[in-house]
Amino acid sequence: MLFEDRFTRPLHVVVVGGGIAGLAAALRIRDTAPDGTAVTVIEQAGSVGGKLRTGWVAGVPVEDGAESFLLRVPEARALAERVGLAGDLVSPSSAGATVWVDGTLRALPAGTMLGVPADLEATAASGVLSEDGLTLVRAEPGRPGVPLGDGDVAVGALVADRLGAEVVDRLVEPLLGGVYAGRASHLSLRATMPALAAGLADQPSLVRAARAARGTPGSSAPSGPIFATVRGGLSRLVTTVAHASKAAIRTGMPVRALQRTPDGWQLTVGSAGLGGSTTVRADAVVLAVPAAPASRLLADVDGTAARTVGVLEYASVGLVSLVLPGRLPLPPGTGALVPASSGRLVKAVTYVSQKWGHVLDGHVGEPVTVVRASVGRHGEEAVLQRDDESLVAAVTEELGTLVPLPGGWPAPLGVRVNRWGGALPQYAPGHLDRVAAVRAALAAEPTLALAGAAYDGVGIPACIRSGQAAADQVLSALADERSRDDRVPAERALTRGEPVHG
Template sequence: MARVVVIGAGIAGLAAALAVSRQAPPGTAVTLVDGASKVGGKLRVSEVGGLPVDEGAETFLARRPEGVELVESVGLGRALVHPVTTEAGVVVDGVTHRLPTRTVLGVPGDRSALRRSGVLSAEGLAAVGADRAEPAPLNDPSVGQYVARRLGREVVDRLVDPLLGGVYAGRADGLSLRATMPALAAALDANGGRLVAAARSVVDAAPADAGPVFAALAGGLGTLPEAVARCSGADVRLRLPVRRIERTTGGFRLIGGPVPDPVTLAAEAVVVAAPAGKAAGLLEGLAPWAAHELAAMEYASIGIVTLAFPAAALAGVTGSGLLIPSTEGPVKAVTYSSNKWAPLAGSDVAIVRASVGRHREAKVLHRDDTELVRLVLGQLSAVAGIRATPVAHRVTRWGGALPQYAPGHLERVRRVRADVARVPGLAVCGAAFDGVGVPACIRSGYAAAERVLAHLRESRRGGWEEGA
């Protein structure tokens, strides 16, 4: 009997396990191994003030098929919800402005909308107005440096940096244009020209009637992992960190668990779905170049401070939340969860989630919980006038939360995959590769499953395909 082992039960590994178990030849056993005590990785939910609130990812892009399809295929379709409001603000010099419409992650595609938002000063608007036609970028610049050179620094500091920070917890100056804004890079590659016009073409290409942009689950996105694990039928082995993978004549031997009492698993194929640093350690002996590249990938660590206020505290506070540029302090974003999600509304508590810390600024996370709560309360009081005392709070620290797609990321991923492809039956997936969002991670899990399935098919050439 063939055994496929997936290392890492985050959403990428879960998707890979599900796809393998659904499509593998009969008799293939799928084992899903994770060092943690629960499946889900960055998808986790727990109660605050009596309500289920996500500790990690809370929403996903509904305009891509993978997230919604996975939710429906594991029987959670009825729990799908869409935001009540997505109207967010950005704080500039302590004052909240509505985010301008028609931008690509803050790169303006409409100068009038930008002017109306009031986010930029007259000088900032003049710099955007000075945008000149240029040929496509030859290489892969950092978003921050590229946009600042063409449209001025202010638009980066006040819009692009906070919006990209919302996704990657990184700084625009350290993130790849081609990896984080692929549609904009493709528009520039196709036509060159003015940056604002390229952004406009990307905005205009999005279908107006494609339905809600985001989705979530009543009960929390953190309920998805258990459902996927259950449907996969995989043998789930928790609290079992894998330490080493060795090649054998039949495939692989995995060694995990405590050093004095190791657990060994044999596998015909292996999917490594752990974050880059851990994956690097596991791949060292199998695909050393891939390991080297993955070890060089940096991650941002962040904290999520969730507060439950008496419901009245949010009365008069409108919109889904705020983005807070780095110049305004270490709190990077605030979500008014009870305004944004219907299942959290109408309770006697109002939920607010704040995200703290950015790439290479993990020091703030060393403060104790009380200090972090105080920091967030200070910011909420200053920028949103919320001065109530929370009735409950929860602080979640995510070390190594989000990979940083540095300039050259796409090339790095190509090199990693090329090296891994030299080892038959080995595949990699997860947030380190093709996108940090949940649907992108699911997609990368499916792609890894495809590789493993092709290997199993190849090694049983004739038998399975003809007999199936």
């Protein structure tokens, strides 16, 4: 052999960030890259998984972060199937959520698009809106207005203008808040409700757009379960995907810098302090970290991309999981949403053991009930600065009002508090244009790809899809690089004036 250069040596792809986007990228590389390609996942935390992590409290598995994924967007189910977890997918054992309105829990109406009514009779029957609120909604399809075209607006402003503030406050914001922990007034219609935005391109009615997005009028909602999770918890998905990727997983290693080199990329990894840092060479890099670290790492690559990624804001959230003694007589359904206008700390309550009956499979001892409350909306970071004791006390006190139980709420047998600083990206109006601008700025560097919740969707399936797309991009760029230069290595070395070893 003459010598091994970047056109002949085995490829090395580094994935920065071991959340589900990074792990999905690693597995895609393993599945589709040329034999011998090395994959390394570098993760700053002590374990991989990012926002997917299962913990235990009082002998019951509880999710510290995300609890389930949408089945309608196929990537998460397909990934679970790919790694042999098809038989371990479970769907909710109860259905229907409620919203806390005028001091009482009311069933969320069927037939809405993230709270925008498509079925006006179901909305009326739910009792969630006042008579005045309903009148505005009923009149909306006939009201003149300006189509959205290809523009973007804040969800809250548009819905309030067309359907009234009640629809924002009681339906859209609680539902959007469940996904983004954000305020409807700050979230992009096009990024958070793309189907609705498409339906407004050439006509102004939100109700008609919601109907179009849900299917033809009168058509039923898709059958079958909407969500699924993995028996044993989402950490199983994480570890199984990590294992299947056969990647070298390096945890506890922050990537501190990323630089272009003549033949690829150099990453500076490790702490700046006494532990010291090391450099890692890569032919391609998938950057699957949240916006702030992505912005820092892009600084030496492209200033425009770094600045544009850096403007993305995040909401921080906290979760308080309670294991309570006995089978408590919770209201029917999966849980309750609490509008921000209520002034309550708690923004949602999940009746975990009622929604996901399997979590108590194998539970021994006295019967228990598991409930999870989430707190913290965008801009309410101070809430999470309380210590655990006062946070739990405030949450349990509110539960007594939000979900009153005949005998009151008993003292919990076990409590788990999780705080996620920088949990959920807030896609502000113009988000899709900013993402396109970042990708355009990086177009000259196709062996570097971005993935994760900061860009193309915060849900688990969207993050998986973005990781897979990033993997496809860098592998295709590497294949192009190698096929562009099909001269023999010696020729290439001579043209570059490099020595030929033989």
